[in-house]
């Protein structure tokens with residue numbers, strides 16, 4: 026959807042840039058040694074530093090810096106060997122120092138890009154910088170409570186250039202970005218928990234116009250759905266205002282999740298002057314080239330090492346989603362299966378475990394990504410609720426491979442295993458699903474079918490060999506599906 | 522002078538068994554009883570704790586020869602440096618009721634060395650002033666002349682040592698707050714290189730300028746305190762990673778030592794008697810003097826205040842009455858902020874917050890804050906050039922001797938100009954010491970200020986010690 030058409034027949038183009046604040050997956054906070062644990066009892070993960078008591082000074086957390094660099098490298102940014110800390114001032118009860126320590130003129134990294142999967146388009150990344158989070162306010166009817174546990178939690182802010190031209194692109198950008206951050210262990214990136222906060226800025230302009238329109242910014246978007254709706258809303262509003270000839274004022278909106286509406290929060294005239302200035306309590310952030318190289322070594326290219334039986338989630342090996350995608354496609358996996366493996370780590374883990382047990386990619390994709398996924402969908406289960414462990418799934422696939430089980434039998438067995446949580450062999454016997462491989466029984470059934478269908482036999486002998494399918498089907502139903510169709514076919518051919 | 526031994530003397534006497542810590546504490550107690558109600562040097566006293574600690578020290582062993590050791594030595598701490606479990610008022614109403622849950626690094630180191638902390642000393646509110654008159658706890662008086670100010674902002678620390686309320690004290694120096702009160706009270710005040718002493722636990726005034734420094738009776742005592750509290754600190758990322766160099770206080774001036782006489786400071790000095798008093802020991806000892814010119818020194822007060830006030834507007838934003846200190850509850854957040862801060866801060870602090878906020882505002886930051894930053898870099902370059910010609914630089918510590926109480930309280934500009942000779946070294950992050958001149962001016966002490974290249978703290982102390990002996 027590159028443009029939207031109005032009733033006046035003017036085509037509009039939307040221009041979107043997105044700021045993402047992602048919570049870095051460190052154990053301790055950005056500038057003190059408090060644990061990061063935002064679920065703990067309020068105000069139990071605090072110290073003089075993150076409470077901003079008189080006289081305290083910040084100390085940077087190396088782990089957070091490393092994660093920031095990792096994210097920046099994954100986004101193809103140039104990491105600045107010297108970046109600086111700055112103070113951003115505003116008054117709020119959840120901001121103990123009256124300023125946030127962030128990076129301003131000299132960010133950690135700049136000039137990256139992210140390719141939108143499937144769309145082939147690249148979105149430029151303007152900058153990646155580090156900062157600390159604020160506390161959390163809970164508004165009651167009479168009073169407001171402050172929890173400082175989140176205060177000082179490390180964040181990376183990732184700012185795109187205004188290269189995004191549609192809701193679909195925005196959606197793809199955010200999903201891919203989140204995937205990268207998760208894949209690298211940079212962030213848990215759980216949106217509903219506020220680990221991945223998206224703040225798009227949106228403007229529209231008539232197609233062909235060079236200058237950008239006036240921006241609307243949206244905060245408090247806590248799901249991909251909200252992001253899409255929010256952007257659509259802002260676009261629609263702006264187009265309507267342009268149509269009406271109204272002047273658009275730069276405004277920051279809050280997304281009202283319940284009403285699914287945009288609520289104006291701040292217009293530009295009254296926007297805050299943050300009085301940024303260099304943080305005197307911290308020296309410049311110096312990153313050594315060797316450190317960057319060391320982190321780069323952690324990025325592994327093409328190492329879905331099926332043959333050696335190692336998993337992809339090694340201790341310090343990271344594969345970017347784009348590389349992983351290519352890797353699987355090259356191995357002949359279907360696109361829709363690749364997407365499952367790239368976007369759903371728990372499925373990837375299960376899949377890799379199957380491969381480690383000498384199950385082929387083809388078998389694993391058929392029985393896990395297709396059949397088992399179907400069973401789970403029917404049962405409305407997630408993978409973690411699925412009652413078939415890797416070992417039993419391997420057994421089931423093995424039974425099928427060895428002809429002990431027919432395809433229909435295997436399907437029936439899988440559904441039963443998912444329901445009862447019993448072992449494959451045990452249940453197969455219990456349900457009497459074992460494939461009949463006894464030559465005598467096969468012969469007996471085949472002879473019976475041939476005798477019942479002399480006319481079909483006639484056709485076959487006259488050269489219409491295609492009719493054998495019908496005979497195989499008859500045999501299969503005779504044997505209640507428990508025979509290997511190939512074996513049946515061979516037996517029939519012999520007799521005919 | 523104050524009737525008390527110096528740190529060095531007391532440590533020796535305690536080692537020898539010629540003195541007892543309880544006796545010194547009793548002496549101090551007596552001095553406090555006599556002078557404190559008039560001088561107002563202390564915000565809070567902990568005499569019972571001090572006596573108990575002294576008894577404990579006397580009962581234990583004085584680890585002879587182990588330096589640096591301060592076992593049994595009574596020290597006063599400026600009340601903008603945090604001591605665990607005690608209030609830290611910064612002489613401001615806004616910190617009413619606040620108890621520090623932690624020790625500043627310097628306090629931790631003093632305690633570890635066995636020092637007895639006698640009390641927390643009075644200061645200009647949040648250390649903003651040059652006379653110790655802006656304190657919410659009332660002004661401090663100069664024990665040498667009760668009609669005069671002791672200087673500021675560490676006026677309480679200087680006054681306490683001057684009247685015998687402590688053997689030595691810690692102050693803090695942002696633009697001269699250790700050196701100038703030391704000069705006004707006839708004491709030694711040492712501001713080390715920025716980064717030598719941890720600022721962790723020193724309540725921030727202007728972070729890029731603040732340094733803790735000792736106020737003592739002798740240079741030797743300053744050196745002792747310095748060696749206890751200086752050195753890298755993981756809690757302060759701006760500390761210099763290397764330990765200070767060893768010192769050897771021989772009292773000898775190395776041959777060929779050249780002292781640069783800071784031309785602009787002496788030219789601008791109105792009172793020639795101060796110049797004479799400052800110059801005399803160097804002439805007497807025949808030390809080689811060279812004239813050095815640092816024209817930028819003349820702009821230092823303007824630049825210093827722009828930078829310091831900008832940082833003040835940021836550093837003091839945390840005092841909002843939400844988490845600690847004084848809250849004036851009003852309907853709504855904004856009114857609570859306004860009233861808590863409005864009533865909590867004194868006029869001088871408010872003036873600096875307002876000017877600093879303006880100096881950092883969009884559209885003004887280049888004209889003010891950034892210009893001052895550029896000035897700061899240029900000044901450092903002029904110092905470097907001066908140190909090509911001389912080993913140490915000489916100036917008076919202040920343009921006047923102690924002035925009268927109330928004389929400058931209604932003239933902020935005159936008050937700011939008290940920093941004219943002390944601000945430059947602070948801006949250039951250089952080590953700088955004030956020692957009393959032997960000659961007084963109308964009976965009041967004048968300070969000799971010596972500045973050294975950055976990180977040459979030990980050499981500066983050695984030299985100042987030698988000059989002190991002249």
Ligand SMILES: [Zn+2]
Nearest residue numbers: 057059072075
């Ligand atoms: Zn903390």
